[in-house]
Amino acid sequence: MAKTHVTMKVNGAEVEGLVEPRTLLVHFIRENLQMTGTHIGCETTHCGACTVDIDGMSVKSCTMFAVQANGSDITTIEGMANADGTLSALQEGFRMMHGLQCGFCTPGMIMRAHRLLKENPSPSEQEIRMGISGNICRCTGYQNIVKAIQYAAAKINGVEFREAAE
């Protein structure tokens, strides 16, 4: 099958590659671009581990072809740290609140939470839980992931984070 030339912006850098039309975006990111922070969990659009940010949308990159992302602006977990290399508010939140155990779902969780907080900077606990309902974690029971996102929201909004009483 003839390959197609694609160009896109990934974490601020212009990238290009030759792909078969059937190449899934997640495979292009991991194999062509060698950025393996975006994880492949289920490959059936259920788990959310492959979530990336495309033109302001959270997208499961296992359910989109790389050719469809031609010309788009993508952010992956590799683009989430602050410009000076320090952890972003969300990354810090996941660290401080123990929002991960095995860490497999974490890149997808952070990418989804990133877009959630852009659209709703002060989400309620319920809004956070619905907001990450497309991301599956099999370790944490979600409790500390919710806290991590609340921590990040407080930090971004410049207010003190208070953990809810257990």
Next chain:
Amino acid sequence: MIAPSPAGRDRPANVRALSAKDEWEETMIPGSFSYHRPASVADAVKLLSDLGEDARPLAGGHSLVPMMKLRLATPAHLVDLHGIAGLKGIRRDGNNLVIGAMTTQHDLLASDEVGKSVPILNEAALLIADPQVRYRGTIGGNVANGDPGNDMPALMMTLGATYRLEGPGGAREVAAAEFYQGAYFTALEPGEILTSISVPVPPAGHGYAYEKLKRKVGDYATAAAAVVLTMAGDKVATCTIGLTNVHETPLLAADAANAVIGTSLDATSLKNAAAAAEAIMSPAADARGPVEYRKHVGGIMVTRALQRAAANTK
């Protein structure tokens, strides 16, 4: 809707076993296809007509791409509709809300116009899949695919919506209620695509509810019911009821609606409506439960939707 066992599992004994790599390729990687990205409806229709049965239109891709990974769909050509700007957007046209086929569920949720004039669409969109899927999944794909598990078809029938279909022979309008012929069989002719949906705006102050029982976020309905009604005093003046995933097509439950019109939704009327709705249900027994259970909860969804719709009339 269906969760088929991956190719390579229930394989007949006379077919060679797959190596791990083969199995991965056959269950996770779609077959080869040529990719087309037309810039206009006319170009898309021409491509689909010229390429024939080997071509499929690609909207949000959240039904088709998983099917392609499982090799349950193996189109030789995909005609991606994302390049056609005119297919996206929501506008008010007189008493109708006209929704472009490539409008996503996320767009619907973000639309003040939808929230104001046809809020049941907003309510139902939130019950579809998960946030990521809603950024990609389109209203056109949801209604045109003919999947009995999809939520929007029964809503469109309940609202009296019409679909605009454009094909090699020109454009035509088909009522949602006339569109669904069987599971994955619709009124779409070869080469035709659904380009927009026209939804008559219900009267101001109408009551509405979409009650969907599902096992988890992202699941299709075990059973779901849509209700749009108006009240005159404490009596139901008009009522329409639609049902999702309890038959090979979405259903309008006319007898159930007639059972409550003129009543104050007393216990007997509600019971009659649920029984009339259950009488037309013929769900498949699947992982969501046996037939009797799915019909039973279908009746409960009708009851709950009627009560909530009546309570939120203004």
